[in-house]
């Protein structure tokens with residue numbers, strides 16, 4: 246056996262990850278259910294490094310040095326279970342099985358438990374950056390035992406993206422911690438993209454700019470606090486002209502946004518944890534709404550008058566307001582995502598270091614942004630911070646942008662342009678900030694019809710009012 250690591254599942258992600266590993270001088274065993282993908286890899290890229298190809302799973306396992314490290318890069322869900330089930334009988338105690346697919350973290354919890362009972366390490370590895378990242382340096386979020394990371398860490402850190410000499414790869418915590426933060430990462434990505442899309446819509450529908458002009462605006466934004474892969478990519482996409490029609494590319498793409506599920510998972514889990522991730526939730530629902538084409542067509546027929554909206558008296562000022570609103574909303578979306586990571590970590594006892602997540606998301610992944618340096622610094626200054634929102638840098642950004650944020654949301658409402666992520670982020674900010682919330686009335690109503698009791702502002706204890714009787718209050 247001469248391979249230091251093995252990888253099975255050679256579709257786009259697995260193939261590129263295998264090439265990345267080989268290019269970094271590690272001998273890698275490769276396998277795919279359909280052998281042609283394995284032989285194609287060796288034919289096309291075999292000279293990039295030391296690959297050991299196998300047609301059968303048995304030969305593949307036998308070609309890897311013990312204790313073995315085997316990365317599975319297949320379709321998430323049942324296919325992953327099928328591959329694990331086929332692999333396990335061929336393995337020896339102490340071997341490490343790594344799932345690099347987009348597994349739901351609860352599947353990872355289950356698989357880790359099952360393999361531990363067999364004396365095997367199971368690692369849930371979140372990989373971000375798409376196929377390009379897999380080849381040239383992804384961001385890698387590893388969940389698993391210390392022993393497993395000791396062996397895998399050096400290989401993974403060598404293939405990950407690097408920012409300021411620091412690899413974008415971290416041992417997030419045990420078992421499913423890596424897949425959990427990858428899930429939230431994707432949720433944040435949903436929110437980020439929705440905020441960008443709303444900004445584009447406002448610049449086009451309210452400010453009247455053409456896609457190419459909006460591309461220029463995004464390029465300018467990319468020189469400031471908003472500098473990020475997604476802002477840069479938005480400029481590229483908006484600048485693109487469709488070859489067939491000569492129209493802006495964005496106008497020939499059907500306005501139906503699909504989803505593979507990680508945004509939905511993030512929101513479902515946030516509901517369980519009781520963490521308001523309103524930006525991510527609205528982003529996920531906005532994609533769902535876009536897909537309800539029949540309802541949209543029906544609604545367009547019935548509600549066919551556009552609100553007039555107030556005329557824009559200063560277009561440049563509005564564009565700058567949108568930038569400020571985008572930044573403030575983005576701060577909220579990230580603060581919410583980091584709250585969810587903290588809550589998930591508490592719930593499962595993972596001990597996730599949020600600052601380390603900001604550090605490894607600075608490169609390789611889709612949400613890579615200059616902004617993450619600020620998050621990393623905020624956690625370095627105050628590891629147990631209550632919310633990112635109130636740390637000096639972000640508090641300042643939100644305070645400075647608040648008036649612009651309100652103007653943008655008000656303008657959007659007036660013009661009938663939906664900005665669910667902008668609006669819900671602002672509502673979240675105001676909800677946190679206000680001294681009194683109408684939750685008092687909700688709690689009073691709950692006591693009225695369900696005897697759910699309430700706490701008082703002026704005395705300790707739990708109280709109930711005899712709503713159906715003499716309206717006297719009893720302490721319970």
Ligand code: NDP
Nearest residue numbers: 254255256257258259278279318319320321324346347375
């Ligand atoms: P796919 O998700 O399309 O999966 C295809 C691979 O799975 C093929 O190698 C296929 O083998 C294998 N496979 C499917 N069913 C089985 C089975 N029952 N038994 C054995 N092998 C099976 O590939 P991707 O490369 O897009 O993604 C791989 C993983 O990485 C997924 O979990 C995905 O969610 C995740 N991921 C993807 C990203 C992306 O940008 N695409 C980004 C980050 C993570 P065969 O060739 O024989 O059909």
